[in-house]
Amino acid sequence: MKTPRLPIALQLAVMRSLRDKLALANQKLDRNYPEPKLVYQQRGTAAGTAWLAKYEIRLNPILLRENEQAFIDEVVPHELAHLLVWKHFGRVAPHGKEWKWMMESVLGVPARRTHQFELESVQRNTFPYHCKCQQHQLTLRRHNRVLRGETVYRCVHCGEALIAGSTN
Template sequence: MIDSADKALLSQRLGELYTEANAYFKRHFPLPELTYRRSGRHAGTAFLQQNRINLNPVLLQHNRDAFIGDVLPHEVSHLLVFQLFGRVKPHGKEWQSVMREVFKCAPETRHDFDLSPLKLRTADYECACGPIALSIRRHNAVLRGQKQYICRQCRQQLKPAG
C-alpha cells in the first residue's frame, strides 16, 4: 500500500528529526521502527516502550505532506518525551515544549484529515449543531449504557438520530 519511495522519504525525515533532537538535547536517541498499519482514525501512534511509530497508510496516502511536516514530528515527540521524562501527560508541557522548541511545530493534538478514504462504519447522532457520525465502538458503548458523548461545539449530549 505504501510504496518504497514514500517509505524512503519518511525514513529520511525520521532521520532528520532525530538529528535535530540529538543536537538539541546533546545526546543520542535510538531511531524507532516505522510501521504502516491501519489504526482506526488515528494518523499515527507512538508505542513508547517499543520505540516504534505506526502510521496509518490510508491517511498517509492522502496527506503525505502533513505526515512529513506534522504527524511524524508529533509521534517522534512522544517517543523523545518518554525517553527523557518517563510517563507524563501525553500532550502535556513536556511534549508541547519538544514540538515547539525542537521541531518548530505547533503542538496540535488532533488532525483534521478527511476520513472518508478510511470507509469507517459510523452511527448517526445529532445535537444542536446538526448531524454527527459516531464510531461504531462509541455507538455500542452508548447502547450498553457505558458512555455518553458531548458535542465539542455546543456542549450538548449527543442523541441517536431519528
C-alpha cells in the same frame, strides 16, 4: 478500502524525515536516543500513534499515501516528539507543555494536536446522535457501547447526553 502498497521512495522519505528529526533532537538535547521502530499499521482516522512502551511509531498508510509531504512534515515529527518526551521527561500529559516544547523548540515544527487531512477514505460507518445544540456522528464501537448500556456520551459544548437518531 484496502491498504495501499507504499512506494519504496515514500517509505524512504518517511525514514529520512524520522532520522533527520531524531538527529536534530539528539544534538539539541545532547543525548543519543535510539531510532524507534516504524510500522504502517495505523487504521481509522488517526494519522499515527506513538507506542511508548514498545518505542514504536505506527503510521496510517492510507493517509500517508493521500497526503505525502504534509504527512511527512507534520505527523512523523508529531509522533517522534511523543517518544522523545517520554524518554526525556517520563510520563506527562500527551500534548502538554513538554510535548509542545519538544515540537517547537527542539524539532522546529508547529505544535498541532490534530491533523487536517481529508478523512473520507478512512471513515467507517457512523450513527447519528443529537443533543440540544447539534448533530453528532458516533462510530460503530461507541454506538454499540451505548446500546449495551455501558456508557453515555455527552456533548462537550452543552453537556447534554447524546440521543440516538437525527433531529430531523
